[in-house]
Amino acid sequence: MSKDYIRPMPKRWWTTRPGWAKFMLREWTALPVAIYCGVLIAMAAAARSEASWQGFCDWLETPLSMILHVIVLAFALLHTVTWFAAAPKAIRVFRGDEQVPEALVAGGHFAAWVVVSAGFALLVVGL
Amino acid sequence: MASSATKIEGKTVTLEIFRYQPDDETEPRYDTFEVPYREDWVVLDAINWIKDEVDGSLSYRWSCRMGVCGSCGMMVNGEPKLTCAVFLRDYYPKPMRIEPLEHFPVTRDLVINMDDFMGKMEKLQTWIVPKEPRTIEEGEYRQTPRQLADYKQYTMCINCMLCYSACPVYGLDSSFLGPAALTLGRRYSLDSRDGAKDERAELIQSDEGVWSCTFVGECSRVCPKNVDPAGAIQAGKVEGTVDMMKSMLMPWGRK
Ligand code: SF4
Ligand code: FES
Numbered sequence: 001m002s003k004d005y006i007r008p009m010p011k012r013w014w015t016t017r018p019g020w021a022k023f024m025l026r027e028w029t030a031l032p033v034a035i036y037c038g039v040l041i042a043m044a045a046a047a048r049s050e051a052s053w054q055g056f057c058d059w060l061e062t063p064l065s066m067i068l069h070v071i072v073l074a075f076a077l078l079h080t081v082t083w084f085a086a087a088p089k090a091i092r093v094f095r096g097d098e099q100v101p102e103a104l105v106a107g108g109h110f111a112a113w114v115v116v117s118a119g120f121a122l123l124v125v126g127l
Numbered sequence: 128m129a130s131s132a133t134k135i136e137g138k139t140v141t142l143e144i145f146r147y148q149p150d151d152e153t154e155p156r157y158d159t160f161e162v163p164y165r166e167d168w169v170v171l172d173a174i175n176w177i178k179d180e181v182d183g184s185l186s187y188r189w190s191c192r193m194g195v196c197g198s199c200g201m202m203v204n205g206e207p208k209l210t211c212a213v214f215l216r217d218y219y220p221k222p223m224r225i226e227p228l229e230h231f232p233v234t235r236d237l238v239i240n241m242d243d244f245m246g247k248m249e250k251l252q253t254w255i256v257p258k259e260p261r262t263i264e265e266g267e268y269r270q271t272p273r274q275l276a277d278y279k280q281y282t283m284c285i286n287c288m289l290c291y292s293a294c295p296v297y298g299l300d301s302s303f304l305g306p307a308a309l310t311l312g313r314r315y316s317l318d319s320r321d322g323a324k325d326e327r328a329e330l331i332q333s334d335e336g337v338w339s340c341t342f343v344g345e346c347s348r349v350c351p352k353n354v355d356p357a358g359a360i361q362a363g364k365v366e367g368t369v370d371m372m373k374s375m376l377m378p379w380g381r382k
Contacts, residue, residue, distance in 0.1 A: 004232035
């Protein structure tokens with residue numbers, strides 16, 4: 001037994017298989033989302049005076065802000081979709097003696113997402 | 128490099144096979160074999176052909192050749208597969224690289240050492256520990272279809288360990304109990320006839336247990352039996368969290 005050959009994992013193991021790379025990407029989606037919290041904090045701070053608010057709005061229209069928003073949106077979407085797709089793994093629902101199909105549980109999450117987003121959109125547009 | 132002495136009629140396919148012979152060498156090597164290509168051959172057939180026709184010293188495990196015994200798992204082009212369940216035609220005409228299941232020590236050629244996995248199953252008591260002993264006269268332990276549905280999917284596991292080869296967490300630190308053992312632990316804990324739920328929960332909720340899982344999800348993708356170990360582990364996390372909340376909010380109740 002002592003002569004068993006051990007194959008260590010390569011240092012950059014996540015580059016060796018597509019499934020592992022996808023996992024790393026999903027983990028990293030947290031970073032842009034965290035960065036965006038900074039933008040939200042800046043917004044809250046800017047709301048204190050008219051002048052600073054105007055400054056914040058002007059920054060929003062800069063190309064840098066546009067690019068940042070597109071990147072963050074892309075990652076937030078990836079984060080959300082992978083999260084909801086994974087939800088049925090943690091939540092096993094039974095009806096009678098049968099397990100409710102995973103697609104239905106995931107679909108429920110996506111439906112709720114659409115409804116809540118639409119609600120917010122209405123609220124914002126309505127204001 | 129070994130090559131076939133037998134003349135092969137018709138199409139052939141190349142197999143590159145991981146060899147490790149601890150008696151003669153300290154490092155592994157790869158041997159290349161030309162194998163006849165047949166539409167209806169699985170990868171295991173090709174490996175058997177090599178052993179019969181070219182190199183009798185090639186070591187590997189197999190038994191049922193029909194995807195139920197779980198002993199023929201190997202890496203085929205970097206993916207953990209049951210070699211009796213994948214066909215040459217799935218890869219042809221590309222060459223195939225056959226290696227022992229990753230993340231396990233290699234004993235010889237394609238044979239891995241599975242002591243670690245066996246130990247984990249033992250630790251988790253992956254069998255029914257009866258709630259109350261019964262005599263034969265008292266009859267069978269009864270269960271409703273709903274009680275069976277709770278764990279039925281997990282009973283499909285054939286202990287092939289492909290999920291361990293797909294798991295980077297186990298690859299990096301083999302103290303992790305891993306997909307199949309945790310799933311089987313859950314399978315027995317969910318069984319209405321079982322009485323060792325609390326003992327298992329201690330392990331399942333420990334650092335070696337479900338909380339080491341980062342939910343890569345590859346174990347469920349490679350599982351040939353749709354056991355969905357990733358699902359079982361996430362459900363275990365939910366259960367552990369609920370139990371913890373309960374014991375915090377109602378310390379007087381059952382934990
Ligand atoms: S869970 Fe699936 S991949 Fe893992 S040992 Fe069981 S059957 Fe094999
Ligand atoms: S030989 Fe039994 S599963 Fe492949």
